Amino acid sequence: MVNGADTVRVRTVLGDIRPDELGVTDAHDHLFLRSPRLPGRELADVVAARAELAAFRAAGGAGVVQWTPYGMGRRAAELVRISRATGVHVVCATGLHQAAHYDDERLTALRGDGLARLFVSELTEGIGESGARAGLVKVAGGFHALDAHARWTAKAAAEAHHATGAPVTVHLEMDVLDLLCGELAVPPHRVILGHLNRSPDPVVHRQAARSGCYLAFDGPSRAHHATDWRMPGAVRALAEAGFADRLLLGGDTVTAGARSVDGGPGMPYLLRRVRPRLEAELGAEAVDLILTANPARAFATDWR
Template sequence: MSRVRTVLGDLPPEELGVCDAHDHLFLSSPRFPGQELDDTVAARAELTAFRAVGGAAVVQWTPHGMGRRAADLPELSRATGVRLVCATGLHQAAHYDPELLDQLRGAGLAELFVAELTEGIGTTGVRAGLIKVAGGFHALDAHTRWTMKAAAEAHHATGAPIAVHLELGTGALDVLDLLCGESGVPGDRVILGHLNRSPDPVVQREAAASGCWLAFDGPSRAHHATDWRMPEAVRALAEAGFADRLLLGGDTVLAGARSVDGGPGMPYLLRRTRPRLEAELGAELVDRILTEHPGRAFGVDWR
């Protein structure tokens, strides 16, 4: 029976509620000095603000080794009433100390992912509900191939979905060739993030035809195409028969992007993105994308 693995335990997909399918409460990286998401008070305030505009669940894509603070997530979920899903996995090599990567190569990456999905993250007792990995810009380097093959192994052992950061929205078809082609991961167990940042309708349709999920996450930076092309892109996919393959998220990565710190933050998804998409697609479909689809994408018949 399918269940979504939250930080407070597994629950039926239909109980997830209105869901931000790709976001971050905590995240740190040497690439973002001084902009770390590492404040529990701010995280609680952000979840409270999201709850106030109708949000019920957030899937945090922060993977292993990037300050995800799994031990703090259960109390944040209890205090705010927002269901939280935590990730295992590994991001691009640039986000890590090389010594840590060397240790992980020696220890067995797939085994780490499986342990965090089934036994818990460290001593926290919090079990991850998805595996997050990342591609490169129009290419899959050795690090990417290593992490994605480990993610595929962990998927086959547990059934967990694999969420993929596409660098500037590129490389989607190469990712699918590796995960679904070489590694045998079913398409509906793969979630592609940021595909909208490289708004190629042909690639989007070809990716959707694999059965994977397309996560449209933003709001966009000034040089990205996320916001102004997203409604048209989503409508085109729906008209092409892929309305049931869509997810929406906020992807708050830096401290200054939080709504409580003056940015758009998590509430933007429901405050601005939702009505904009409803005008293009109708409220019924947008409601399904925000409620039904995340439960299907992250629901697992856990092994």
């Protein structure tokens, strides 16, 4: 068990499980997603989502962590159904993305302490009528600076963490990481930093690794993000520097065309192509650590 505590669990949409039950895990992906920034490219097809999850299972996958936060079409009730149908563990997020993904009316309704209360409620009581509880808080800032929205959401995420123990995920935004783990006192090992592949700077990678947070390489096969051909070297460099036990892998499928069932790489690509490529670079034992043991630690907590 993680930390030797029998009470430590991963919170999935079907209930809490032991960390060692999570299995081979896609640590950052999306089965459902809707945003005004992606008009006409929503992930909303239930049949396709179920087929994608089944394809991941057939490739050897056992767990998927969906980072889609509040107000972006999570479809928690459908996550419950397709998780049960496919036998894949699904971890669902609460949280809030950048302001551009929401209308002003929705954000205004959450001002004051409403956002933190929402996060805690979804982590402990459940998401709407779905019966599913969230298992993490997802937030985001700007790449170069923190605006008022990012500070507001990070503060609410920290409050939710301190109230529940929930892990917090964030994009590769060092200012948000510094705020969470500094002023807001979230322990670094409770933070998962995503999109390291989008900024293939080894100095930034080592800086993030030294903080003690988990580091997710996600979004394979996106050539415009310099992922596939740079990622193995970046992962190897971090592993050789002693950070192999902090690395995670995810697909970050954000449009319908990126699903494997619609001709894209999708979730199975992690195991079909990325896994053997990394095994050639690092060896099978290290890749097993990244796909299985690391997510079991990263997304498990002693829920309060």
